[in-house]
Amino acid sequence: xxxxxxxxxxxxxxxxxGTVSRALNGRWDVNAETAARVRRVADEMGYQPSHAAVxxxxxxxxxxxxxxxxxxxxxxxxxxxxxxxEALRMGKHILTVVAASDDDAREQLLSFATGRRVDSLxxxxxxxxxVFIESxxxxxxxxxxxxxxxxxxxxxxxxxDNAAGMEQLVDHLVAVRRHRHVVVVGGPHGTYDAxxxxxxxxxxxxxxxxxxxxxxVLPGDFTERAGAAAVASWLKAGRAMPDAWMALNDATAxxxxxxxxxxxxxxxxxxxxxxxxxxxxxxxxxxxTVEVPLGEIGAAAVRFAVGERVQGHMRFAPRLVVxxxxxxxxx
Amino acid sequence: xxxxxxxxxxxxxxxxxGTVSRALNGRWDVNAETAARVRRVADEMGYQPSHAAVxxxxxxxxxxxxxxxxxxxxxxxxxxxxxxxEALRMGKHILTVVAASDDDAREQLLSFATGRRVDSLxxxxxxxxxVFIESxxxxxxxxxxxxxxxxxxxxxxxxxDNAAGMEQLVDHLVAVRRHRHVVVVGGPHGTYDAxxxxxxxxxxxxxxxxxxxxxxVLPGDFTERAGAAAVASWLKAGRAMPDAWMALNDATAxxxxxxxxxxxxxxxxxxxxxxxxxxxxxxxxxxxTVEVPLGEIGAAAVRFAVGERVQGHMRFAPRLVVxxxxxxxxx
DNA sequence: CTGTTAGCGCATTCAC
DNA sequence: GTGAATGCGCTAACAG
Numbered sequence: 001x002x003x004x005x006x007x008x009x010x011x012x013x014x015x016x017x018g019t020v021s022r023a024l025n026g027r028w029d030v031n032a033e034t035a036a037r038v039r040r041v042a043d044e045m046g047y048q049p050s051h052a053a054v055x056x057x058x059x060x061x062x063x064x065x066x067x068x069x070x071x072x073x074x075x076x077x078x079x080x081x082x083x084x085x086e087a088l089r090m091g092k093h094i095l096t097v098v099a100a101s102d103d104d105a106r107e108q109l110l111s112f113a114t115g116r117r118v119d120s121l122x123x124x125x126x127x128x129x130x131v132f133i134e135s136x137x138x139x140x141x142x143x144x145x146x147x148x149x150x151x152x153x154x155x156x157x158x159x160x161d162n163a164a165g166m167e168q169l170v171d172h173l174v175a176v177r178r179h180r181h182v183v184v185v186g187g188p189h190g191t192y193d194a195x196x197x198x199x200x201x202x203x204x205x206x207x208x209x210x211x212x213x214x215x216x217v218l219p220g221d222f223t224e225r226a227g228a229a230a231v232a233s234w235l236k237a238g239r240a241m242p243d244a245w246m247a248l249n250d251a252t253a254x255x256x257x258x259x260x261x262x263x264x265x266x267x268x269x270x271x272x273x274x275x276x277x278x279x280x281x282x283x284x285x286x287x288x289t290v291e292v293p294l295g296e297i298g299a300a301a302v303r304f305a306v307g308e309r310v311q312g313h314m315r316f317a318p319r320l321v322v323x324x325x326x327x328x329x330x331x
Numbered sequence: 332x333x334x335x336x337x338x339x340x341x342x343x344x345x346x347x348x349g350t351v352s353r354a355l356n357g358r359w360d361v362n363a364e365t366a367a368r369v370r371r372v373a374d375e376m377g378y379q380p381s382h383a384a385v386x387x388x389x390x391x392x393x394x395x396x397x398x399x400x401x402x403x404x405x406x407x408x409x410x411x412x413x414x415x416x417e418a419l420r421m422g423k424h425i426l427t428v429v430a431a432s433d434d435d436a437r438e439q440l441l442s443f444a445t446g447r448r449v450d451s452l453x454x455x456x457x458x459x460x461x462v463f464i465e466s467x468x469x470x471x472x473x474x475x476x477x478x479x480x481x482x483x484x485x486x487x488x489x490x491x492d493n494a495a496g497m498e499q500l501v502d503h504l505v506a507v508r509r510h511r512h513v514v515v516v517g518g519p520h521g522t523y524d525a526x527x528x529x530x531x532x533x534x535x536x537x538x539x540x541x542x543x544x545x546x547x548v549l550p551g552d553f554t555e556r557a558g559a560a561a562v563a564s565w566l567k568a569g570r571a572m573p574d575a576w577m578a579l580n581d582a583t584a585x586x587x588x589x590x591x592x593x594x595x596x597x598x599x600x601x602x603x604x605x606x607x608x609x610x611x612x613x614x615x616x617x618x619x620t621v622e623v624p625l626g627e628i629g630a631a632a633v634r635f636a637v638g639e640r641v642q643g644h645m646r647f648a649p650r651l652v653v654x655x656x657x658x659x660x661x662x
Numbered sequence: 663c664t665g666t667t668a669g670c671g672c673a674t675t676c677a678c
Numbered sequence: 679g680t681g682a683a684t685g686c687g688c689t690a691a692c693a694g
Contacts, residue, residue: 003671004445005671006671006672007672017671017681018674018680018682018683019679021673029679029680031680034679034680048445048447049446049672050447051386051446052383052386052387052447052670052671053387053670053672053673054671055382055672056381056386056387056671056672056673056687058674059686070416074408074409074611076408077405077408080427080429084428088435093426093448095424095426096397096425097424098411098415108419111379114379115382116334116379116381116382117382117424257615280611284588284589284612336686336687336688337687337688338687347665347666348688349690350665352688353663353689353690356689361663362663365663380688383686383688384670384688384689385687385689386688387670387672387689388688388689389688390670
């Protein structure tokens, strides 16, 4: 119950509390014997430094702010787990904010920056523009961005190698059977991942001799609903079922699959479906997709967040996960 | 860039910084005019109080520690979202720890308690015994437990009304078609939810004239693997396919469904399957289950965590979600 | 109502 | 090596 302070330990150990501070922080200029004794006493008394006091004195909170949007909370579970893990390993903690809206996110980030609430920030998919990002980075907080590459000063970025992922998917598609006509369901306009995936997809297909016409690219927003809507609109337009549906993320693919199923269209017999991300649900619907190494990304994010090297960039390659929605290679 | 302090504001506003503190904290004993001016100046200067200093002076961190196990991280996404939301609304923040193991969790909790890292704690499914829980609650931190009821002093508990959930499930099962033989796949031994659900299930079935023999209760641990294993062992034992499989949580049900599918056993034609929780994946496999109001629970958790009323108990009723795994009522 | 004065618990110069 | 003295930025109790 009694909160043990540095002072208490000092008294009990028969030294001044300055010495205790040094001993406990493992500094070189302390008599080894004294240090050992102090350490023992502190241990016996169950001493734990007050984070608030340390933070105030040292101007450092040991807190990493992690901000992500509510809509896709499930997707970030593994990432959060990895971040928390690595943070603990480094003696830091995670202050999580699930932002209900992009505006909320901005407000929180701003408050974090000026209020010195955290030491560094990890953000993702919040629709933040460079001007804003920079304005907060300039406040001195190292910032790690997980949704797109950046060259801003003081901000690091960890991104997915979307092209590599798409190529694996297309390779698999053509390897497994002949595909002449594929349609893709896109993601939110203006977001890096959505656009890069679309481009990569288009290129990869073209290399295999499959052209993507404008009508073959359906609008989407990375949600299941958009996937289902895409199928519905396609059917309503009376167009022939394509050989494959390529969704730019798994959530969309799930929507596509569900809509297809409701229409009695069999997968993979009548058409194929691919996703991107390999979320938890994917395996239960047999979705063929590419797995994004969230664990590695999370760990790297923390390292960049706490690292002295305030700036860095990494690209993570996804890995193909073959399940049933494209059929199995007969090769 | 320049960190604005109370002192700066005071100087600029021409008052002492004690007054600024009072004005900004909206205390009654300040001249309305002065307060307004101070507030305006603070605003202009972009003043933000230093959390560390406030925490130290006020002995309060405005932080709620949320600790949950990594294994089921996905399940907590919505809960975390709700908690974060309500916390923000109350001017608090969430310090999230995804504990890799129960031992990690204990260590963190202990450190939180003695190090005054957070003001209160929300914990769930960490395999913590009462002795431990009490030892940390006694340290003065309000504790909200989300996995089982408790009568410990200083700790609140929010639990699911498992009996209500099971009854709805069983009701649905018998309403939709005749069921004579049902088998259930259990959860981790010794956990409240697992045991209460099993009891409730047994009772609910008995009331409808369906008895559960010992062989009809398969061991499990709330994972997909356990669900699949249960089916496998059942089949290996050469026993006849039951009319229904009741899994005590959704993850288990997913495993059951998958194993069944691999064996070519159709659902719901050949047998029915039920779950519990209504996780995100459930809808994509058409799982009939009960939905746990995670949003409400999360919000309530925060309220208990920050509330002056340090102790409280609530029970949340799940809601039946009918999909396909039991067939549709022909009524 | 407002200015002054102690702490809050610790890190970190300085002297000794 | 170790003790004493400052300061981190703010709250709160105290005088005026």
